[in-house]
Amino acid sequence: xxxxxxSVRILPPEDEANDPELYGAITxxxxxxxxxxxxxxxxxxxxAVTSASPARGRPTSWSAAIDQLCFEEEQRRLIVLSAGNIxxxxxxxxxxxRNDLEAVDDPSQAWNALTVGAFTxxxxxxxxxxxxxxxxxxxxxxxxxxxTSVVWDRQWPVKPEVVFEGGNLAHDGVLPGEPIDDLQILxxxxxxxxxxxxxxxxxxxxxxxxxxxxxxxxxxxPELWPxxxxxxxxxxxxxxxxxxxxxxxxxxxxxxxQALVRRYGYGVPDLGRALLSTVNDLTLIVEDELQPFQRExxxxxKTRDMKLxxxxxxxxxxxxxxxxxxxxxVTLSYFIEPNxxxxxxxxxxxxxxxxxRFRVKSATETVDEFRARINxxxxxxxxxxxxxxxxxxxxxxxxxxGSLHADFWSGSAADLAERDAIGVFPVGGWWKxxxxxxRVDALARYALIVTIxxxxxxxxxFTPVEAALTVxxxxxx
Numbered sequence: 001x002x003x004x005x006x007s008v009r010i011l012p013p014e015d016e017a018n019d020p021e022l023y024g025a026i027t028x029x030x031x032x033x034x035x036x037x038x039x040x041x042x043x044x045x046x047x048a049v050t051s052a053s054p055a056r057g058r059p060t061s062w063s064a065a066i067d068q069l070c071f072e073e074e075q076r077r078l079i080v081l082s083a084g085n086i087x088x089x090x091x092x093x094x095x096x097x098r099n100d101l102e103a104v105d106d107p108s109q110a111w112n113a114l115t116v117g118a119f120t121x122x123x124x125x126x127x128x129x130x131x132x133x134x135x136x137x138x139x140x141x142x143x144x145x146x147x148t149s150v151v152w153d154r155q156w157p158v159k160p161e162v163v164f165e166g167g168n169l170a171h172d173g174v175l176p177g178e179p180i181d182d183l184q185i186l187x188x189x190x191x192x193x194x195x196x197x198x199x200x201x202x203x204x205x206x207x208x209x210x211x212x213x214x215x216x217x218x219x220x221x222p223e224l225w226p227x228x229x230x231x232x233x234x235x236x237x238x239x240x241x242x243x244x245x246x247x248x249x250x251x252x253x254x255x256x257x258q259a260l261v262r263r264y265g266y267g268v269p270d271l272g273r274a275l276l277s278t279v280n281d282l283t284l285i286v287e288d289e290l291q292p293f294q295r296e297x298x299x300x301x302k303t304r305d306m307k308l309x310x311x312x313x314x315x316x317x318x319x320x321x322x323x324x325x326x327x328x329x330v331t332l333s334y335f336i337e338p339n340x341x342x343x344x345x346x347x348x349x350x351x352x353x354x355x356x357r358f359r360v361k362s363a364t365e366t367v368d369e370f371r372a373r374i375n376x377x378x379x380x381x382x383x384x385x386x387x388x389x390x391x392x393x394x395x396x397x398x399x400x401x402g403s404l405h406a407d408f409w410s411g412s413a414a415d416l417a418e419r420d421a422i423g424v425f426p427v428g429g430w431w432k433x434x435x436x437x438x439r440v441d442a443l444a445r446y447a448l449i450v451t452i453x454x455x456x457x458x459x460x461x462f463t464p465v466e467a468a469l470t471v472x473x474x475x476x477x
Contacts, residue, residue: 024065053106057156070112118166140240157402167201292426321413
């Protein structure tokens with residue numbers, strides 16, 4: 001195993017419980033206990049401890065503490081959280097309905113954390129003691145106890161972002177589901193002198209899988225930022241056939257698709273896709289920064305930088321494919337600094353320090369026209385006007401939630417050949433609205449991941465880009 005494991009246990013004082021108002025501080029102290037032992041070690045921090053919350057996506061003191069721990073400029077952190085589990089008995093007919101109604105637990109609404117839900121492929125019951133039993137969840141579907149953000153208000157982030165294996169429940173047609181060994185995940189027992197193995201399930205198991213993947217990425221690419229590792233995990237995810245069938249059945253209805261994304265996140269990650277590109281599956285990774293805002297004298301703060309990334313697409317190879325269908329996927333990941341106050345999340349008292357957005361140049365636009373469209377999009381969002389330009393993407397402007405934005409486009413190869421630029425630009429936050437806090441000149445860094453795929457087409461799109469070596473970037477002020 002190319003990484004090591006560390007463990008910190010959180011215990012309450014004797015004969016009393018920890019104060020919920022101190023959960024954030026206790027979590028920070030637990031992380032510090034590990035970090036002080038080896039300050040230079042790269043870590044993926046996993047926590048499967050959650051608490052029921054009526055927040056429905058709104059920040060809490062605990063989730064804000066998680067966001068601050070991720071953001072700290074001297075030591076950015078990758079924190080992986082479980083979405084939480086439905087604790088009550090579940091009947092087979094309640095599957096997915098209960099999941100959609102039971103909201104993600106606190107602190108898993110944290111914007112900067114990677115929140116993990118559970119799906120399952122475990123449907124085979126072999127144990128003869130359970131002859132006649134059936135699994136609650138079909139193969140490739142959401143694990144029965146996994147929570148979602150379907151009932152959250154529209155402005156809050158998509159949670160969970162990804163799902164990993166969390167096992168299944170079995171039922172006899174009469175009693176509620178139960179976690180039998182055949183449908184759970186095998187793991188080691190914490191007291192090996194008693195027995196070597198036990199079973200684990202639900203979002204705790206899924207979170208462990210996610211932390212393992214993060215550790216493998218960090219061991220293979222130790223130079224990557226935490227924002228980038230989070231982006232790679234999400235960018236590598238794909239919906240299972242069962243999930244994809246539900247999304248395709250929406251026939252492009254954005255509201256229905258968005259609800260399904262709040263159930264499944266962006267799907268099941270794959271380590272191979274996260275680290276490798278094949279000849280007909282090309283991924284570009286950009287790590288960069290910009291200054292979102294500036295203030296001159298006593299004037300109001302205003303937007304400052306926008307980054308334009310020119311993409312070295314293999315235009316000759318794509319143009320030769322003509323009308324063949326190709327896919328474009330974009331993921332933008334950054335960490336926000338949480339609002340130090342909590343006076344209601346209005347425009348003036350926004351939770352996030354700043355926001356970033358991406359837009360892709362259309363095939364018919366000039367670069368100057370593209371710049372003008374980005375500037376207009378930034379003004380529209382600041383003024384609260386309806387955002388446009390997302391109709392041709394799967395999720396559209398719904399992707400502009402939280403601090404991780406991902407979307408999908410499909411079209412002809414000839415069209416994609418001319419979509420050769422991506423703009424990353426800032427939108428407002430409390431850095432801009434509260435200049436007296438002296439953060440208006442702060443820099444914001446981000447990871448941008450772009451993949452083009454030509455499934456089923458025999459063409460090498462990797463080698464021409466590899467020869468180009470770099471992605472050209474320009475700063476617009």
